[in-house]
Amino acid sequence: MDARFTDEQEEIRRTLRDLLDKRCGPQELRAAVDTPAGHDRALWTALARDLGLPGLALPETCGGAGGTVTELALACEETGRALAPTPLPATAVLAAPLLLALGTGAQRAGLLPRIASGGLTAALAVPGPALATALALTGHDRRGQWAGGGRAGGVQARRAEGGWQVYGQVDQVLDGHSAELLVVAAHTGGFARSRVLLFLVRGDAPGLTRVRQTTLDATRPQGRIQLRDVPAELLGDEAADALAALARLGGTAAACLAAEAVGAAARVLERTVEYVGQREQFGRPVGSFQAVKHRLADAYVQVQAARSAAYYAAWAAAAPASGAETAGSLALAQALEALRRAAAEGIQLHGGIGFTWEHEAHLYFKRAAGDELLFGPVHRLRAQAADAAHVFEEAGT
Numbered sequence: 321m322d323a324r325f326t327d328e329q330e331e332i333r334r335t336l337r338d339l340l341d342k343r344c345g346p347q348e349l350r351a352a353v354d355t356p357a358g359h360d361r362a363l364w365t366a367l368a369r370d371l372g373l374p375g376l377a378l379p380e381t382c383g384g385a386g387g388t389v390t391e392l393a394l395a396c397e398e399t400g401r402a403l404a405p406t407p408l409p410a411t412a413v414l415a416a417p418l419l420l421a422l423g424t425g426a427q428r429a430g431l432l433p434r435i436a437s438g439g440l441t442a443a444l445a446v447p448g449p450a451l452a453t454a455l456a457l458t459g460h461d462r463r464g465q466w467a468g469g470g471r472a473g474g475v476q477a478r479r480a481e482g483g484w485q486v487y488g489q490v491d492q493v494l495d496g497h498s499a500e501l502l503v504v505a506a507h508t509g510g511f512a513r514s515r516v517l518l519f520l521v522r523g524d525a526p527g528l529t530r531v532r533q534t535t536l537d538a539t540r541p542q543g544r545i546q547l548r549d550v551p552a553e554l555l556g557d558e559a560a561d562a563l564a565a566l567a568r569l570g571g572t573a574a575a576c577l578a579a580e581a582v583g584a585a586a587r588v589l590e591r592t593v594e595y596v597g598q599r600e601q602f603g604r605p606v607g608s609f610q611a612v613k614h615r616l617a618d619a620y621v622q623v624q625a626a627r628s629a630a631y632y633a634a635w636a637a638a639a640p641a642s643g644a645e646t647a648g649s650l651a652l653a654q655a656l657e658a659l660r661r662a663a664a665e666g667i668q669l670h671g672g673i674g675f676t677w678e679h680e681a682h683l684y685f686k687r688a689a690g691d692e693l694l695f696g697p698v699h700r701l702r703a704q705a706a707d708a709a710h711v712f713e714e715a716g717t
Contacts, residue, residue, distance in 0.1 A: 336399070340404055343360075349405070353539055358541030363406070373408055382428055382432035382436060389634050392576055401587040407499065413573050418518060442499050444505075445545055474506075486519055487548060487550070491544045498541070517558065528548075530544070536686050539683060539687060572648070573695075575633035578651040578655035585655070586662075588663050646706075649701045663688055666684065
């Protein structure tokens with residue numbers, strides 16, 4: 321296997337980094353997260369329409385570039401490096417693959433080209449704090465109890481005249497406050513025969529209320545959505561296995577999120593190395609002290625290991641092989657741990673300014689902590705991978 325990136329893949333990385341260096345610096349980042357949408361719409365237009373990021377992993381027949389998860393992961397690595405608050409994870413990583421996998425021909429033709437061109441943003445709404453469980457990253461609930469279990473709570477769907485209606489509330493939806501299309505997981509069929517299906521809800525649908533939440537990581541905006549008998553369209557048909565589609569999506573999402581975390585970890589480590597080479601103590605640069613060198617070297621090794629794991633997870637998701645089902649969870653666990661370590665070292669080694677609000681170091685630490693709350697925690701990501709690989713099962717059982 322040739323593990324080298326192609327010229328086209330390297331060009332994606334280079335072009336995207338140049339654009340983000342120019343248009344997503346610290347001041348632009350802080351201005352973007354303070355907007356109602358939580359991101360710079362002009363930057364998203366440049367990323368989507370000019371560079372085609374949302375369509376990287378979509379087939380050409382759907383208006384995409386015909387690439388794989390690898391190209392999308394490389395793009396996420398660069399957006400993670402800049403902590404760019406964009407709808408890319410919610411739209412291209414979580415929502416678009418479900419539309420491609422389950423959508424009818426008409427749904428794919430009507431929605432995916434608009435997503436690929438940047439004309440439509442989307443978000444996946446999973447009831448409760450159970451996104452990682454729904455994606456089979458920290459557990460695999462084959463009955464979909466996380467969606468409400470058919471009881472009160474969660475999101476329920478019922479047939480109505482001319483289609484479906486959904487009712488309920490979802491509290492943690494990435495870009496849920498601004499996305500123009502929501503992919504909502506809901507229970508249907510009552511308690512006895514309850515099952516989970518996915519529904520499409522327009523952002524301006526009657527009965528839909530959305531509020532942006534205050535989050536630990538402001539660069540990862542989230543919204544609370546309330547659905548009160550909101551008209552909805554079934555994604556695909558009733559025979560579709562939504563739970564299996566969500567579980568398959570988990571590997572792809574984990575690879576992209578791991579690459580994003582690796583980009584952030586590498587960047588905060590670069591900034592820390594640069595700073596300790598300039599900051600002096602006792603008449604010499606702080607970076608010349610052996611203890612500091614050892615700490616940064618350990619962080620560097622951890623980041624590089626996480627990068628290798630993320631790249632393998634992306635390759636495994638693009639070309640499923642033996643062990644591919646565990647690669648995503650393990651890569652994400654490694655990447656989140658590396659980001660937390662690199663960000664913590666950055667805060668401490670920046671000394672008196674590292675912990676201040678004005679400095680960017682805390683934003684990287686919050687990204688690590690926020691992602692672990694959404695998609696982890698790390699020990700459960702590893703436990704799920706171990707269970708999937710039957711690591712702790714006795715021989716013959």
